[in-house]
Amino acid sequence: MSIFQFLLFIISIIIFILFFKQLFSGAFPKRGVDFEAKRDSEHVGGITQMDKNFSSPPPKLSRVAQLINMADIALEEKDFIEADKALSSALILDKDNIELLLKYGFVLINLNRLEEARDVYLEILSLEPKEDMALVSLANIYHKLGENDKAIEYHKKAIEEDPFYAPHYFNYANTLYYIGKKDEALINYKKAYEIDPSIEDAKRMINKLS
Numbered sequence: 001m002s003i004f005q006f007l008l009f010i011i012s013i014i015i016f017i018l019f020f021k022q023l024f025s026g027a028f029p030k031r032g033v034d035f036e037a038k039r040d041s042e043h044v045g046g047i048t049q050m051d052k053n054f055s056s057p058p059p060k061l062s063r064v065a066q067l068i069n070m071a072d073i074a075l076e077e078k079d080f081i082e083a084d085k086a087l088s089s090a091l092i093l094d095k096d097n098i099e100l101l102l103k104y105g106f107v108l109i110n111l112n113r114l115e116e117a118r119d120v121y122l123e124i125l126s127l128e129p130k131e132d133m134a135l136v137s138l139a140n141i142y143h144k145l146g147e148n149d150k151a152i153e154y155h156k157k158a159i160e161e162d163p164f165y166a167p168h169y170f171n172y173a174n175t176l177y178y179i180g181k182k183d184e185a186l187i188n189y190k191k192a193y194e195i196d197p198s199i200e201d202a203k204r205m206i207n208k209l210s
Contacts, residue, residue, distance in 0.1 A: 064094050071103060080110045098124055098131065105137055114141050132161035136171055143175045151175050166196035173205065182209055 061069070067090035074083035087104040094100060101124045108117035118141045124134040139154035155172035162168060173188035186209040193202040 064090050064097070064100075067093075068100065068103075071107075075103070075107070080107050083107045084111060096127055098128055101127075102131075102133060102137075105134070109137070109141065114144055117141055118145070130161050132158045132165070132168065135161060136168055139175065140171060143178070148175065148179050164195060166192045166199055166202075169195070170199055170202050173202070177205070177209075185209065 067086045071083045071086035071090070074080070074086060083103075084107050087100060087107060090100050091097070091104060101120055105117045105120040105124070108114075108120060118138065121134045121138040121141065124131055125138070128134070135154050135158035139151045139158060142148070142154060143151035152172075152175065155168070155175060159168045159172065169188045169192035173185045173192060176182070176185035176188060186206065189202045189205045189209065192199055193206060197203075
């Protein structure tokens, strides 16, 4: 064996020893071990994302929330029939949801299903007697149904629950005006305008009745 061959033999042994030392040291990346998710929902951002943030996927909307979204879109488009379908379906799943009931009552009024709307608002008041939006809506319904004594009763209750909400006075004034109580109507138009001068119709009615 020549000296050159002997040197090659020694170098081969050294390389062989270093290779196996590295192999069994565990000091190299292992597939599937670099990232261990703490929750099933964790996931890695896209490979083009520079900061490589780890994030949780957005929560799924419940079926009720999905139906509310559908109803809201329909309401924006003034499609009260589609809103009725979405809200009535949602109420099957969550019948005591006051937010749903308020929207459903509004839809029924716009569909001129006044008796059904009345029952919806009475249901709301059985759940939350101080819900002033249900009180004023019920007052408006009773006025449309020709039951003006009840309309006045519920207008007063709505004002009592929130005496700083100008539309309550404006709605009450409208009812009083249409049943011929114009002096009382003027007082309430003035109160509505005093609280919220942006209600131009109140100012118009004040000028008309003064």
